[in-house]
Amino acid sequence: MSALPKEVKIVEVGPRDGLQNEPEQIPTELKLAFIGRLAESGLREIEATSFVHPKAIPQLADAVDVAGKLPPAEGVTYSALVPNQKGLDRALASGIRRIAVFTAASDSFTQKNINMTVDESLATFAPVVKAALAAGLSVRGYVSTSFVCPYEGDISKDRVLGVSTQLLDMGIDEVAVSDTIGAAAPTDVFETVGHLLKSIPPGKLALHLHDTYGTALANVLAGLQLGITTFDSSAGGLGGCPYAPGAAGNLATEDLVYMLERMG
Numbered sequence: 001m002s003a004l005p006k007e008v009k010i011v012e013v014g015p016r017d018g019l020q021n022e023p024e025q026i027p028t029e030l031k032l033a034f035i036g037r038l039a040e041s042g043l044r045e046i047e048a049t050s051f052v053h054p055k056a057i058p059q060l061a062d063a064v065d066v067a068g069k070l071p072p073a074e075g076v077t078y079s080a081l082v083p084n085q086k087g088l089d090r091a092l093a094s095g096i097r098r099i100a101v102f103t104a105a106s107d108s109f110t111q112k113n114i115n116m117t118v119d120e121s122l123a124t125f126a127p128v129v130k131a132a133l134a135a136g137l138s139v140r141g142y143v144s145t146s147f148v149c150p151y152e153g154d155i156s157k158d159r160v161l162g163v164s165t166q167l168l169d170m171g172i173d174e175v176a177v178s179d180t181i182g183a184a185a186p187t188d189v190f191e192t193v194g195h196l197l198k199s200i201p202p203g204k205l206a207l208h209l210h211d212t213y214g215t216a217l218a219n220v221l222a223g224l225q226l227g228i229t230t231f232d233s234s235a236g237g238l239g240g241c242p243y244a245p246g247a248a249g250n251l252a253t254e255d256l257v258y259m260l261e262r263m264g
């Protein structure tokens with residue numbers, strides 16, 4: 001155990017991945033209060049909202065408003081999802097400084113989620129990432145269904161590597177390798193993330209884990225053993241994707257913090 005990383009970064013995705021799945025409309029002011037308290041709790045990177053089509057995710061239709069009123073907090077970075085140029089225009093209008101583009105390792109999922117194939121999504125992102133970087137923003141990229149797709153089943157690690165590499169080549173600084181429906185076990189993490197690490201440094205990878213079967217913390221340990229130091233989680237374990245049947249909540253931030261602190 002002595003070889004485990006001494007420090008990790010947590011990316012809190014509750015206000016985005018958590019709230020995007022809540023059926024009851026939450027007032028903007030309440031979202032801002034939630035985000036403010038997450039920042040006060042010591043979290044340093046918070047995914048605050050999402051500039052997707054309001055019809056796709058009605059809960060986050062107030063993204064420009066939320067992002068424009070984020071509570072100022074020393075040392076805290078706020079980010080938001082951006083699927084295309086229109087999303088970037090809205091992000092820039094809001095003043096947010098970090099965005100995340102998102103695709104997947106399976107075409108069936110990206111078609112349902114963003115109405116594009118994986119290749120089409122990468123072609124869409126290339127100019128968006130370029131424009132975002134030119135405007136001084138930083139960019140992360142998600143690869144959903146990196147282990148299992150709700151429509152296609154098991155996903156090839158080479159496919160995940162191909163998509164991750166294309167995103168990194170655009171200039172994004174971090175790939176969030178995502179277990180969209182929380183189906184992965186530690187063996188999958190060793191296999192797929194281990195494969196990525198042959199050509200991608202650990203500092204450029206994050207693990208974004210959902211917790212459908214209670215395997216998320218075990219997957220964190222597998223990630224730590226591989227040298228991964230960035231983990232996404234959601235306060236209270238809220239979360240899920242309406243376009244991924246079976247997606248349960250995200251790994252809960254409080255459980256992640258407990259385990260990591262207990263481990264030193």
Ligand code: HMG
Nearest residue numbers: 051052053056083086087113114115142144145178180241
């Ligand atoms: P589309 O219908 O193909 O878009 O949707 P389009 O480009 O054909 O445009 C159609 C209309 O939408 C146009 O308006 C655009 O202006 C407008 P019109 O000219 O007809 O009046 N439009 C937009 N409006 C606001 N914001 C935008 C935007 N883009 C176009 N950004 C689109 C394609 C990608 C927009 C849509 O499918 C979408 O918004 N999908 C998002 C789905 C989503 O948010 N899913 C959940 C997040 S992903 C996730 O949870 C996984 C993750 O957590 C990792 C993991 O766990 O795996 C990240």
Ligand code: MG
Nearest residue numbers: 017180208241
């Ligand atoms: Mg997610």
